[in-house]
Amino acid sequence: MQIVLGHSIAHQVVFVGPFGVGKTTALRAVSDIPVVDTDMDSREALASPEHAGAGKTTTTTAFDYGEWRFPDGARVSLIGVPGQERFEAMWDAIIPRSSAIVLWVYGDRDPGLLDCRKWLQALAARKAVARLAVAVTRIDAIDAEAMLAPYRELVSNYHPLAPVMTADPRNSGDVLQAVTIALASPYAAFERL
Amino acid sequence: MAFKSLLSLRSDLWKWQTQPESAIWWVVDGACEELHLLTQALQREKALGVTHGALLGKEWNAVENSIWTFFKVPLQTNQIFQWIDANTRVCVPISTAFAGQRVRLKRWPNISNYGRNASTTDRIQIAETCGRLLMQWMSYEELIGNASDPATMELLLHDAMAHGILAVEPDLTAAAQLGSQSAKKQQPLAQPSDDRSGWSLVRRLIQKFK
Numbered sequence: 166m167q168i169v170l171g172h173s174i175a176h177q178v179v180f181v182g183p184f185g186v187g188k189t190t191a192l193r194a195v196s197d198i199p200v201v202d203t204d205m206d207s208r209e210a211l212a213s214p215e216h217a218g219a220g221k222t223t224t225t226t227a228f229d230y231g232e233w234r235f236p237d238g239a240r241v242s243l244i245g246v247p248g249q250e251r252f253e254a255m256w257d258a259i260i261p262r263s264s265a266i267v268l269w270v271y272g273d274r275d276p277g278l279l280d281c282r283k284w285l286q287a288l289a290a291r292k293a294v295a296r297l298a299v300a301v302t303r304i305d306a307i308d309a310e311a312m313l314a315p316y317r318e319l320v321s322n323y324h325p326l327a328p329v330m331t332a333d334p335r336n337s338g339d340v341l342q343a344v345t346i347a348l349a350s351p352y353a354a355f356e357r358l
Numbered sequence: 359m360a361f362k363s364l365l366s367l368r369s370d371l372w373k374w375q376t377q378p379e380s381a382i383w384w385v386v387d388g389a390c391e392e393l394h395l396l397t398q399a400l401q402r403e404k405a406l407g408v409t410h411g412a413l414l415g416k417e418w419n420a421v422e423n424s425i426w427t428f429f430k431v432p433l434q435t436n437q438i439f440q441w442i443d444a445n446t447r448v449c450v451p452i453s454t455a456f457a458g459q460r461v462r463l464k465r466w467p468n469i470s471n472y473g474r475n476a477s478t479t480d481r482i483q484i485a486e487t488c489g490r491l492l493m494q495w496m497s498y499e500e501l502i503g504n505a506s507d508p509a510t511m512e513l514l515l516h517d518a519m520a521h522g523i524l525a526v527e528p529d530l531t532a533a534a535q536l537g538s539q540s541a542k543k544q545q546p547l548a549q550p551s552d553d554r555s556g557w558s559l560v561r562r563l564i565q566k567f568k
Contacts, residue, residue, distance in 0.1 A: 305429070308437065353491045
């Protein structure tokens with residue numbers, strides 16, 4: 166009989182960001198176990214032509230859970246939290262326990278920067294900005310540097326070395342790079358010591 | 359037609375193909391009914407060699423797979439040209455620009471630009487290397503020597519230099535280490551009696567029973 170104490174998870178990375186940005190999609194893109202989700206039909210998703218048009222009719226109500234194994238064998242648990250403020254209790258329960266945060270934000274909408282600021286404030290209030298990567302979605306690779314500039318400026322107010330990158334939540338390579346840079350961030354390493 | 363007109367503004371010569379498999383550059387209308395089939399075909403072509411796919415549409419939602427580069431209509435000349443230039447850019451050869459130097463990043467580059475066609479392991483390695491480059495200086499030779507994809511790392515360094523986020527200085531430590539290594543080579547070899555390896559123990563054990 167094999168006795169197992171504790172578990173093999175080395176890191177816990179939490180995906181945060183506004184409703185519909187692609188947190189659950191990102192998690193599903195990389196998880197190597199079946200994702201446990203708490204998706205429920207959402208009136209706000211159905212009411213929004215943009216979300217409904219894109220086939221999004223549900224929202225996460227508690228959290229999504231997946232796992233992924235680094236090539237060196239280290240396991241990372243991946244947790245997606247709901248984007249709406251009414252689920253703030255889940256943020257309080259999960260964010261402070263995380264090894265790193267990936268903040269997913271819209272890059273193609275006017276409130277994208279505003280959303281980003283709101284989330285940075287929420288993370289700062291939970292002392293979680295030191296372990297952060299910002300993934301900006303829906304940006305053409307061609308325009309990336311110019312489009313990322315205002316995000317970099319904003320994020321640097323909270324964390325001078327936080328990585329800001331373009332990422333497609335459907336692309337597993339992009340998602341894994343976001344997870345890796347969140348964990349490899351110098352400031353994150355400092356905090357884990 | 360708009361895309362064709364834009365290309366005519368460039369000095370390159372373009373030959374138009376009717377069969378997608380014959381072309382290196384694919385330009386597709388996002389509203390195309392056969393988009394799913396074209397996506398699968400592009401994935402196959404990309405696996406075989408260098409093929410670039412542009413998807414034109416009014417909404418980003420038209421992109422069903424990230425294998426396509428999306429261009430919103432009406433098309434912007436500079437965006438199309440930048441896409442072509444970026445994909446025709448010849449990989450920077452392992453140059454002597456950073457030879458004998460050590461480098462350090464001042465901030466994270468847009469890391470998803472690098473290794474788009476690379477394996478997951480390679481993409482993670484690029485991210486980890488950038489993390490190290492933010493924390494410490496690394497010699498250029500060590501960096502390139504350890505990179506699983508040296509050409510991508512070289513490109514990243516050149517882009518970082520162009521964006522002003524790469525610090526470069528002479529690698530004095532490497533020169534000093536080189537000096538000390540040559541001095542060590544001149545020292546006498548350790549005597550066999552000092553050999554504390556596992557084999558030494560085995561040999562002594564055999565001697566005992568002889």
